Amino acid sequence: MKRTSMEGVACPVARSLDVMGDWWSLLIVRDAMLGLRRFGEFQKSLGVAKNILSQRLKHLMAHGILEVQPASDGSAWQEYVLTQKGRRLFPVLVALREWGAEHCFEQGEPRTVMLDTAQGLPVKPLELRAADGRLLDLQDTRLVREPAER
Numbered sequence: 001m002k003r004t005s006m007e008g009v010a011c012p013v014a015r016s017l018d019v020m021g022d023w024w025s026l027l028i029v030r031d032a033m034l035g036l037r038r039f040g041e042f043q044k045s046l047g048v049a050k051n052i053l054s055q056r057l058k059h060l061m062a063h064g065i066l067e068v069q070p071a072s073d074g075s076a077w078q079e080y081v082l083t084q085k086g087r088r089l090f091p092v093l094v095a096l097r098e099w100g101a102e103h104c105f106e107q108g109e110p111r112t113v114m115l116d117t118a119q120g121l122p123v124k125p126l127e128l129r130a131a132d133g134r135l136l137d138l139q140d141t142r143l144v145r146e147p148a149e150r
Helices: 012-020 023-033 039-046 050-062 090-103
Strands: 066-070 078-082
Touching: 012 023, 023 039, 023 050, 023 066, 023 078, 023 090, 039 050, 050 066, 050 078
Parallel strands: none
Antiparallel strands: 066 078
16 A cells, blocks of 8 residues: 655654654664664564665655764674664653553563663653643643744
């Protein structure tokens, strides 16, 4: 099934999903954040078909999420590394991880825990805060369209 492009839509969620809405893409970014850099590493971790992985990597590079660099070990291989734009997906993946940990596991079922590397303590859940520091929830926000720049 052909996907409809959200390129011209005014909604940032729709445009983001146009770039990252495929689960393989998010899992590739997750693995890149965990330090994987080579095609074979992604393929082994994800178990995805090579042609699908190749397509997703090209898509992520075309959108500036990943870039290719010479291998860090000096070999003839190339490595996929996150760009600054790709690293900015970190809070998105953390939010998905938190939601999944809360809603996709049975009580007592093992799961990963995100720890602060400096202290070894669990990371506090993400929070949405107002400019004055108040904690915000869905009912505390609204969306308005910004005027077009001239």
